[in-house]
Every structure is written in C-alpha cells, then in structure tokens.
Amino acid sequence: MDVVVIGGGGTLGRLVCEELARRDHRAVPLGRRDGDLRDPQRIARAAPQVIINCAGASVAMGLGRGWRGYRAVDVPIGLAAVAAAGQLGARLVYVGVHHPPALRATAYVDAHERVAAAMRDIDGVVVRPTGFFSAIAGAYLPMARRGRMLDVGDGHARTNPICERDLAEIVAEVAVGGDGPRELSVGGPEVMTRRAMLETIGRSVGRTKITGMPTWLMSANAMLLRALHPRMGQFLQFVVGLARHDVIAPAVGTTTLSDYLSRPAVASPPMAMTAR
Numbered sequence: 001m002d003v004v005v006i007g008g009g010g011t012l013g014r015l016v017c018e019e020l021a022r023r024d025h026r027a028v029p030l031g032r033r034d035g036d037l038r039d040p041q042r043i044a045r046a047a048p049q050v051i052i053n054c055a056g057a058s059v060a061m062g063l064g065r066g067w068r069g070y071r072a073v074d075v076p077i078g079l080a081a082v083a084a085a086g087q088l089g090a091r092l093v094y095v096g097v098h099h100p101p102a103l104r105a106t107a108y109v110d111a112h113e114r115v116a117a118a119m120r121d122i123d124g125v126v127v128r129p130t131g132f133f134s135a136i137a138g139a140y141l142p143m144a145r146r147g148r149m150l151d152v153g154d155g156h157a158r159t160n161p162i163c164e165r166d167l168a169e170i171v172a173e174v175a176v177g178g179d180g181p182r183e184l185s186v187g188g189p190e191v192m193t194r195r196a197m198l199e200t201i202g203r204s205v206g207r208t209k210i211t212g213m214p215t216w217l218m219s220a221n222a223m224l225l226r227a228l229h230p231r232m233g234q235f236l237q238f239v240v241g242l243a244r245h246d247v248i249a250p251a252v253g254t255t256t257l258s259d260y261l262s263r264p265a266v267a268s269p270p271m272a273m274t275a276r
Helices: 009-023 040-042 071-086 107-118 133-146 164-176 194-205 213-226 229-243 258-263
Strands: 002-006 025-030 050-053 091-095 124-129 147-150 183-186 210-213
Touching: 002 009, 009 025, 040 071, 040 183, 040 258, 050 071, 050 107, 071 091, 071 229, 091 164, 107 229, 124 164, 133 147, 133 194, 133 258, 147 194, 147 229, 164 183, 194 210, 194 258, 210 213, 213 229
Parallel strands: 002 025, 002 050, 050 091, 091 124, 124 183, 147 210
Antiparallel strands: none
16 A cells, blocks of 8 residues: 655654555655645645655754744645545545643644644544653753753643654554544553653653743743744743643553663664654
C-alpha cells in the first residue's frame, strides 16, 4: 500500500515511515523541501491510498525555529491534507492532541481541533496523544545537564506522555488496519505528576535541582511574547494550561519514561527535537 506521510522528516514522521516499511508498505515522506504542503495537489500527486499527517509547527522553545503561530502553520497544511484525501478517496490519519476541555481555547489545541473538525466528511481517524517523550526530554534534559530545571506551577498536575516509537506503531496500525474508531486518545503506561517527570529526567543525568515558576508569571510572559513571537507565546500559554490541569489518556504505549531515557541515543548529547 502507498502511504504519504506529511511531516515524514520529523521525529514521529520518520518513525512512522520506518514502521510502515517494516509492515511492507511504501511510505512516501513529504516535508518542507518537497514543495508547498498547503497545496492539496502536491499532497495528492503520489496518489496514495492513505495519507498520514504528522506535520506541525515546532514546539521547541528557541529562536530560529519559526515564529508563525500554530493556526497559521498547522491549519493550512491540515486542511490541504483533508482536501487531498477527499479528492482521492484516501484514508487520512491525523496526529492531533489529547486535552481536557479547559485547554480547548489555547491556540495550540485550537489549531489541531480545526483540522479534526474538517475531517468529519472523509474516511479519517484522529489519533490524540497526550505528549511525546522526545518533546519533554528535549526541553528538560539540557536544563538538567546544566544543573537546574525550571518547572511551571506546583508540579502536581498529572499526565501520561507516550514514547513516539510506540505512537508510530499505533499510527501505522490505524492507517493500514482497516475500520476502527474515528478518534483514538493514547497515552503511556505511567501516570506521573509533572514534578515526578522532571525528577526522573534529573536522575537520568545525576542532577535533580528543580526551581518552580508561578503560573501567573509564566502566563504574563506568554501574553507579552504573543505579540513579539506568536508561536512561543502560544506554546507557553499551553504550558501554563498543562501545569494547571491533568492530561491523561488511556494507557496504550508500553515504554516507560525511565526506559526511554536510558537509551544511548537519548542519554548522549546533543539531542535533536521536532514537534512531530
């Protein structure tokens, strides 16, 4: 089966392509270098039976990674994928985000939900992970190696992020496995507080100093940043929401955070991180 993987060069996209190949399917990765992904015709050119959309603006905090907000990046690509799938009669699998109702209005979640809503009239599945190990480790491992991690809030909010390799297996199975639910929320095997996650990351490098930042202060910073750097401001708004609310999905992944951190590719710097 021919499968187009939008965002096939990202962390998750590469793993999805590998998993599809392992199952004897032909994965066709599409990224920014392959043309305008906001053009449905570019996506449809390979005439795939399945389209998987792993693309999205980076969640990495730093300059040089793009400044446009999530609605400006994720939504046009997502709607193009929907249009291409409708034109071809192809199945579309979209990697969205699992969230509580309290986070629905954040720009990060809203961008994903606009794409999910547009899929109602096609053969499509929205896979909703709670969060990726790579994004969490990519943000906090460098801090831990420098001797101190910065946490937002009191650290009591709980979640169960998933290993992106486990998620890739789930996405591939949904893509080529036939009929099933139109929405699938997925998390990892452990429900942990944010503080426990940071302590686990710290222990992996032998340093566990954690400094808390009040959510009101981070929220104020997010408001200021939204005018100067929309993407960073929008993501910090989402981070504040994560610090205030539990984000827990059914445990589908099997890899624990400790096992993930013990892998040589993760434990040895430098570590790259992308949104997907």
